[in-house]
Amino acid sequence: MRQFDTRSLFRRLCLLACIGTLLSCQTTPENTRDAATVAVAAPNPAAAVTSIGVTAAPINIITPVAAGYDDLWQRMQAGFQLGDDYAQPEVVSRLQSYTGNQRYFDLITERAAPFLYWIVEEIDRRHLPQELALVPIVESTFDPNAYSREHAVGLWQFIGATGKSFGLQQDWWYDARREPQAATIAALNYLQILYDQFDENWMLALAAYNTGDGNLRRAIRNSGQEAAIIDFWSLPLARETHAHVAKILALAKIISDSEAFGVELRRIPNSAALSSVEIGAQINIAQAAELAQIGYAELRALNPGYLQWATHPDHPQTLLLPPENAEALLTGLQTLHQTELPSWDRYQIAAGDTLGGIARRLGTRVDILQTVNQIQGSQIIAGRSLLIPRLDNLGADLSLFSIPSLPLSRRAPMTLPASHxxxxxxxxxxxxxxxxxxxxxxxxxNQIELDSILQRGQILDLSFAISETDGGTETPPSASEETYLVRSGDSMARIAARFNTSLEDLLLWNSIDSNHIIYPGQLIQISPLGLSELN
Incomplete structure (x- = not known):
């Protein structure tokens, strides 16, 4: 999704009460990524309480249309409204990419199952076309962690400035662009604005979402068409934009009659898959997983907005889980004391700072700063960051404020053929x-496009990568295929060298700079998450 015209947007937002959380608009170059926000906060002793107030709520069906369907795919199909354009030649040509591609639809179903119900529900609540629920498939292959070359992030592929203008929180702890519910609200708000802006034409709104409203206006002017009768398919737009809209409609056509296109859509129940637990305090995600009796990786996958080992020190402090795990988490939290849930701030070191001065200013102790931030001695460097635990009692046990190292897994040695x-x-x-x-x-x-249709029996040459993997050496420890859990002694430069990538890319993928301090147990992104490249 490209940069939008912020002045035009602001005028329209004044007329839309549904976007009360809009932040001040910004204008940045289209491909300029926002730097990670550094949150600096004074300690908040008043926030420390002796008990934890927790609540849980299922994401319930609220629209009347929901009750008539057992399968979410069927409910979506009933809400499709753009069928007049399904027969367009560009849409028909895209059908081949999806026809019979069972593995692709299985992947989409697996990825979408936890979150799709809520998206469909929100679209129905707004009385919008259900084709909009397919935009995340085309944008990101329904991967909340998808990261594009243009630095767009999440299911709906928001760049930093656009996300902030739609109220999507982005800081060191949390990125709402990765959180499916928050990003869906922002994306639907944006699409509704574009729909109003372009004479209630959904083809134009979807095109503007991809290319930007400024580019679309130029294409309309250059086409010489009258505003009231614009034919999207004849506009002089980039091939990518025409393909973007065509793919959405092609997917809708296949979902409408999947058997005819050689695809079996695995049923997704038309009911909430997750419950929301509001914890009321910051919590270590590994600790929450243990209390909820759920795997750590699964809990992180269901809550992709959290970037660090814990939820946010201030907001949000909510976790999404399957209902049975939500109940277990609630039960476990009731047994905890507030001191078992330490909260943290982050402080950027300024010129002239000392550990003693920082400790006095923020109400902590030098030895705690040293332990938490793995500092030997008293030397600190301006521009780098420190983690500051929020203390209710300066005599607190140091062990309460250590960041636990998480268990590391190892990937099996890889045997790479010369061709596939x-x-x-x-x-x-x-x-x-x-x-x-x-x-x-x-x-x-292999000199092919990223969205090329592969033919059965086609040979792909993989010899370019063999020299990098010869010798059967074991790949370094990793939390998943795309992430790495920091160990004691690690640095970003060492991690980059270990995974044979550039330090610049590694810093970019993690939205941090070269002065950033990393901590044992922290998750580091070690790839740009190529799922989004499929489309």
Missing amino acids: RVRRGDNLWSIAKRYDLRSRDIASW
């Missing part, structure tokens, strides 16, 4: 995932 013969259901992303490569590298070496 395409099988039914293969695509560039699945092949890259299988061999721990990057989709764009395979595409570039």
Whole structure:
């Protein structure tokens, strides 16, 4: 999603009461990523209480249309409204990409199952076309952590400035662009603005979401068409924008009659898959997983907005879980004392700062700063950051404020063939995932486009990567295929070297700078998450 015209947006936002959380608009170059926000807060002793107030609520069905369907796919199909354009030649040409691609739709279903109900529900609540629920498939292959070359993030692919203008919180602890519910509200707000802006034409609204309203206006002017009768399909827009809209409609056509296109859509129940637990305090996500009796990786996957080892020190402090795990978490939290849930601030060191001065100013102790931030001696460097635990009692036990190291897993040694013969259901992303490569590298070496349709029996040359993996050496420890759990003694430069990537890319993927301090147990992104490249 590209940068939008902030002045035009502001005028329209004044007329839309539904966007009360809009922040001040910004104008930045289209491909300029916002730097990570550094949150500096004084300690808040008043926030420390002796008990934890927790609440849980299922994400319930609220719209009347929901009750008539058992399967979410069927409910979506009933809400499709853009069928007049399904027969457009560009839409028909895109059908081949999806026809019979069972593996792709299985992947989408798996990714979407926890979150799709809420998206469909919100679209119905607003009386919008259900084709809008397919935008995250095209934008990100329904990956909340998708990261594009233009620095767009999340299911709906918001860049930093656009996300902030729609109230999406972005700081060191949390990125709402990755949180499906928050990002969906922002994306639907934006799409409704574009729909009003372009004479209630959904083809134009979807195109503007992809290319930006400024580019679309120029294309309309250059086409010479009258505003009231604009034909989107004949506008002189980038091929990517035409393809973006065509893919959304092609997916809707296939979902409307999946069997005819050789696809079986696995049923997604038309009911809330998750419950929301408001904890009322910051909590270590590993600790929450243990209390909830759920895997750590699964809990992180259901709450992708949290960037660090814990929820936010101030807001949000909510976790989404399956109902049975939410009940277990509630039960476990009732047994905890507030001192078992330490809260943190982050402080950026200024010139002339000392550990003693920082400790006095923020109501903590030098030895706690040293322990938490792994500082030997008293030397600190301006521009770097410190974690500051919020203390109710300066005599607190140091062990309460150590960041626990999480268990590390190891990936099995990889055997990489010189070539790969395409099988039914293969695509560039699945092949890259299988061999721990990057989709764009395979595409570039084989001189094909990232969205190329692979034919069964086609041979892809992988020899370019063999020299990098010869010798059967074990890949460094990792929390997943795309993340790494920091260990004691790690630095960003060492991690970059270990995973054979550039330090610049590693810093970019993690929205941090070279002076940033990392901590044991912190999750570091070690790839740009190529799922979004499939589309």
